[in-house]
Amino acid sequence: VQLVESGGGVVQPGGSLRLSCAPRRFASDFGNYDMSWIRQAPGKGPEWVSSINSVEGNTYYNDSVKGRFTISRDNAKNTLYLQMNSLAPEDTAVYYCAIGFKELAKTSGPGTQVTVTS
Numbered sequence: 001v002q003l004v005e006s007g008g009g010v011v012q013p014g015g016s017l018r019l020s021c022a023p024r025r026f027a028s029d030f031g032n033y034d035m036s037w038i039r040q041a042p043g044k045g046p047e048w049v050s051s052i053n054s055v056e057g058n059t060y061y062n063d064s065v066k067g068r069f070t071i072s073r074d075n076a077k078n079t080l081y082l083q084m085n086s087l088a089p090e091d092t093a094v095y096y097c098a099i100g101f102k103e104l105a106k107t108s109g110p111g112t113q114v115t116v117t118s
Contacts, residue, residue: 001023001027001030001033001099001108002023002024002025002108002109003021003023003024003096003097003098003099003108003109004021004022004023004024004109005019005020005021005095005096005097005109005110005111005112006019006020006021006112007019007020007112008094008095008112008113008114008115009113009114009115010115010116010117011087011114011115011116012116012117012118013087013088013089013116013117013118014086014087015087015116016083016084016085016086016087017084017087017114018081018082018083018084019037019081019082019084019095019097019112019114020079020080020081021035021037021079021080021081021082021097021109022077022078022079022080023078026078027078030075030078031054031073031075032054033054033099033100034051034052034053034054034099034100034101034105035051035052035054035071035073035080035097035098035099035100035105036048036049036050036051036052036097036098036099036100036101036102036105037049037050037051037071037080037082037095037096037097037098038095038096038097038098038105038107039091039093039094039095039096039114040093040096040111041090041092041093042092042093044093046096046107047062047064047093048062048102048103048105049061049062049065049069049082049095050062050065050069050071050082051071051101051102051105052071052072052073052080053101057073059071059072060102065084065091068084068085068086068087069082069083069084069085070082070083070085071083080097082095082097084114087114087116088116089116089117090116091114091116092114092116092117093113093114094111094112094114095111095112095113095114096109096111097109
């Protein structure tokens with residue numbers, strides 16, 4: 001399943017963005033997948049950000065974003081979201097959605113750039 005991310009942009013510290021992710025083609029089994037967000041900052045390796053599981057919708061967060069980011073999904077719309085509040089410069093990265101749980105999730109899209117700068 002190829003995924004497409006959107007919603008990135010340039011924001012000042014303390015600002016908010018909402019990222020979205022959907023399969024390039026409608027996937028009737030989207031709700032069966034655990035889904036995650038992964039980010040990669042310039043010059044660094046991929047970092048797991050958050051996951052949501054397929055059945056219970058339980059959510060999990062990296063400590064670095066806990067309390068600021070919220071992951072959610074709308075299976076009927078085939079869409080995964082990441083609401084990001086209180087953004088900081090260290091959140092600057094390309095954000096990818098991924099199929100799977102935590103560090104085992106696999107990305108397949110181009111990502112969306114988030115830049116936090118004053």
